[in-house]
Amino acid sequence: GGRNFESFGEDPYLASRIAVDYIKGVQQENVAATVKHFAANNQEHQRDHVNTIVDERSLNEIYFPAFKAAVEEGKVLAVMSAYNKLNGPFCSESDYLLVDKLKNEWKFNGLVMSDWGAVHSSIPTFSSGLDLEMPKGDYLNQNTLLDKIKSGELDIEKLDDKVRRILRVMFTIGLFDDYKYDSTKVNTAEHVKIALDVAKEGIVLLKNEGSILPIDISKLKSIAVIGPNSKAARSGGGSSMVDPVNPISPLEALQNKVGSKVKINFAQGLMIDGDSEPIKSKFLFTDKSGKHHGLKGEYFTNKNLEGTPAHIITDKLIDFSLDWKSPFENFPSDNFSIRWTGYLKAEKTDKYTIDVSSDDGVRLYLEDKLVIDDWNDHAVLTNSYTTKLEAGKYYKIKLEYYENAGGAIVKLGWRMPNEKLLTQAINAAKNSDIAIVFAGTSANYESEGFDRKDLILPKEQDQFIKEIVKANHNTIVVLTTGSPVFMNDWINDVPGIIEAWFPGEQAGNAIAEVLLGETNPSGKLPITFPHRWEDCSAFSTYMKEDGTTRYEDGIYVGYRHFEKNKIAPLFPFGYGLSYTQFEYSGLKLSSKEMQDNDKLEVSFTIKNIGKVAGAEVAQLYIQDVQASVDRPVKELKRFSKVHLQPGESKIIKFEIDKTALSFYNVERKSWVAEPGDFHLLIGSSSEDIRLTSPFKFE
Template sequence: MNIKQKASCLLLLCCALNSTTAQVRITPQAELRAKSLVEKMTLEEKIDYISGVRSFYIRAIPRLGIPEIRMADGPQGIRNNTQSTMYPSGILSASTWNRELVRELGNGLGRDAKARGVSILLGPGVNIYRSPLCGRNFEYFGEDPYLSSETAKQYILGVQDKGVIATVKHFAANNQEWSRHHASSDVDERTLQEIYFPSFRKAVQEAGVGAVMDSYNPVNGVHATENAWMNIEILRKQWGFKGILMSDWTSVYSTVGAANGGLDLEMPIGKFMIKEKLIPVIENGIVKEKTIDEKVQHILQTLITFGLFDNPLEDKSIEKDNAESKATALNLAREGIVMLKNDDNVLPLKKGHTLIIGPNADMIPTGGGSGFVTPYSTVSVYEGLTQIKGDKKITLLSDSLLYKDISKNIFTDNSLKTQGFTGYYFKDKKLSGKPCHQETTTRINYAWKYGSPYPDIQDDHFSAQWKGIYKAEQSGTIRFQISGDDGYRILVNGKTITGDWGNHALSSRNAFMQVEKDSLYQLQIDYFENVGEATIKFQAGMLDKKLLNYELKKADNVVMCLGFDSNIESEGFDRPFALPYGQEFLIDEVTKVHNNVITVINSGGGIDFRNWRNKVKAILMAWYPGQEGGKAIAEILTGKISPSGKLPISIEEKWEDNPTFNNYYDKRNVPHKRVQYAEGIFVGYRGYDRTGKQPLYPFGFGLSYSQFTYENLQLRKKQKNQVEVSFELKNTGKMNAAEVAQIYVKDCKASVPRPLKELKGYEKVFLKKGETKRITILLNEDAFSFYDTDKKNFVIEKGDFEILVGPSSSELPLKGIINL
């Protein structure tokens, strides 16, 4: 290539970079065109337009040339009646601390959306990780508003680079799934502005996000979809948002409240924002027609700005099972997995034979709800290790081999003549009265979807019960597994041993029981369906301890793949802090026999390590690593790459240590629950710094196969309260690796309570062994400000600020003072 060609290529590259960094903004031309269309619409057409149709669509108006617009979940891949690339979960993306890679994630999601004719992507989710119990933490970007907002910004820019509208959600303070429709998040103004609003603000002001989704919960007693202060005063007037404000699915609770509260679009279909309810209140002057016009205007001008009126909505030239998207999913997993422990340098795996065990060894789990994706293919940890080490050096002991099915030893009654359960079906939810149907079945594995077991049973509000007698063939440990949507429970000899007896999406429970040879046990499985889908599944197996010990004694290394999945961690309900009891039980059994045990944990957040952490040599926090996750995990286990992920959360030793412990659930016996955010701005590491309690694993922490040193800090004051921070970072280890350098700011003397330190800058840097780089990061004035509730604005108090630099929030070797 000659000099002229190189210059031409460089110019093209610069143009490409400039085009992809531009935000999408609502243009005056789009506003005028939208206004013209609104003027041509009848009142009935306008009202119809502000509610969805067919669940994930904005309706067409053919006479005006307005196309039907398709939406789709979700945060980590396109779902809703399609297969697509399953990217890692949001919390893993945040764990990469890599802006460029998250931008590639957004590009991949945009590309996958265009290939399917999806014009509005319902992501990213940016709600702050307040507690490990929230069922949707896996979708979000962690506990820190700066890291979350930077991650969200790149995700949105990446999606919208491809002409697809991103939707930042859930606005706001939706930090738990427990009672999400009814429990009010009661948060003071400063805490909202400093902790819970920043990701939304940056999405609007710096990423130009096209859509915002309101949350289910009330905020300070007013549902988000009716909260005019949030939706109009903050979002529209303060931040200048001109895009679409939509509801979450079925999160609209009144007509007048939603109409006057700033909501543009009710999803998935109209229940309150419909002609029958709006026209009377418009005629009575309670809602103005101008208000309806503004909603339609917001939707239309956004669609026009993104070219959705003038360009094909589907790009058939893009492969749906896309190699570029698959590569992005792999690269994210490689950089987002966090190594929490590596005693005796047990990792990378030494030569010899490796046993893979655990419920997630031969599958890639993910969280449930709108974050669930159906991929074309996956690579499990077992498959990934086999690809690298060869199948002769890897043995899989799957759950199906480890727990022997006991169904042949379950009988309908004490005569032990007929195998199976006797099933009874009832036409109400209470298992009451005489059963309307009775049957014998050897398996309880039903997915009636939106139907029922029999034609004469209504699709909702029915129940069922199965009874059987189990005769133990031998003494040992039985594992019971049950899952259901809605309520379910297992009783043994009349005593409930596990269950989830309430209205909820699909969830799962395990229970373990010791049995004696030749003893009889009465089994009873109860189930009720409330509304929606109907599912109940049950199975039981006996631990094959002889096989387990045989395989353990052959192995040089043991990799245990444990954690949660979409049945335990999901939208719609909160999850436990501890691993399922059976997994802790399995760790005990394995570590009694073997010393070199490595655990790979799938989870959307912190878990309880207390009972088993000291029994294992190494821990990888793999989160939900996406379809290529097993390959990335295998590469880290074998040392092909060094782990470089850092925690976007603090992991407490016990749940009681969490700053929100005393005010996460409203335990009062009242119909209207109110969750007091009494910790204020002191959430996550800010709270631990304030109380002096040390988390088990601090925010920003993550081990590497290499080592790094930080030296020669320099601080330079720039214009407008900006500070340039520069320092040298050196890889002093024996392996090429990446390090995340983190910058925290401390206000040395403040007139209001402020955190001991706050993350305000970071950079992920790849260094060859022995290499040194000088890193320079500019801190803008918002790195030093706090929200003044009297002035209703962010302010900087003049004085000294301490700049702290290092590899995690608990290890900051470089410190310097700057006066502003």
């Protein structure tokens, strides 16, 4: 989906461990953590009404564990119900989710809130486990409920329970205390260091052929810095989008670190959606007289451009990011629309790409022709139209926009086509000792309200990378994405590849430190990278049935799917290289037999046999050799990160109990560990297994 960058990965155990620690960290600061979206909200397509069909075993083994751990171990204070339906009912009125599982089985005592606008009824929702309708009480209010509560038709004990839960959270975080906080402590030196450390820890080294990395500056005279993500600290979009205080781009970081030692040849080479500059007012006119710059803006207090405009003004350029604010006093911050009209005039004849970025819908007309038609709710995304404009000619332009709810964003920009930028990038690569291509996606491609259409790098970046490699074989590709992307077209020709994800405001510094060897990368992939979309478990069911999504892959998602079907991935789950090498040895089990209440102790040694310090994430998998039900080839059950100096070794210790051997038994409605043979596997990734040992459970 479009929001993959917000998730903790494809494995339920991994997601559980990250969720628990994250919640504890947030809530120790008197902030209520909220886990979302409960449950099975794994697509944005038709998210507000799609009926997600998931079998009971898959829910409990794959989709519930992180929520369960968040409640039972993390003591999370709030849970958000999802937009979608789950096996029939909407999640916000699902007794199975909110009552049977969450409040009864897991003993959750916090509050359950809805996603924004995810409530569809009054009585069924009140009677179920939802405590708080967000963002306002369209269905849960005194007009819909009070008379029925007074008459006894609705149980007042349910109301008391909902109020009690809301108050419990408020008291827990100190809202009724004289709580003080220091508002000046924003982006302090300590905060910047944490942001940098987190970014560095997550970077994954995917390929390092011929040890092209780290870059040895002493052997170079010039570096080409190229690509659409070279001068931006990228992030994902939607409600999780974060505007950094002081973002550092890779270009800026490299200039700061080595700009005085080597020549940096910068050429962006290619622009992706959302990167164009707003069309300046000198190119916009209210009429053909050419005397008045800007466009006529008509502001309506409804979404459909209906009636008389509440305001009519001339906007010098169209570059609005109103977030949650209103454009005028006594004007709504949501549920409004704007129509801009006027003329566009270019200074020189050429092909231009006109970009309209918006949250929510837009329509663009050029010479009365509808050229962009996206009259839909969504987080910020960019629609584009390319055409030839003649110098000095006035082109009639009309832009229509509506805002439904949430952030209000609209920008009218333009840019030259990428062909001219490509020539500059090729020349920069040819005239440099080494080329670094910063490729990937952005908030315009990975965001809320829509799914990615494919896993291809947007705007022909694959061909772009191939052209740069032709110009300079010493090319390194740095990906900044929130999800897997295909690399088949160029991976064999590129010696060095890094996946940096969306690393936050310290993106540039973190990436530069890894490139230059100041930091040895130690990140591991939390998701499997496929060769092609057809290899993924959801390929046969996603968007195949209007209004319904069937999780026919069951428990076989991610690496479980690839291993069961013997499909080779591009990069496996848990994969990540280092600038050093690690040796695994000495696997020991406290016993080769395990009984119901036993804890099996596991130990082994990892040694850094390379020449530089580094960190390794050791992973423990369990394989059930023979079971009464179909089970994955193996499943992650423990992991640990160890930092080692050259030549240093440490003993890693794990402890497992029968929960690591168990599967969810649908008939018994409980977790079961069956007697029999098991294999314990220790590896550097799900594919790279270094040590194994059999044992029995009796």
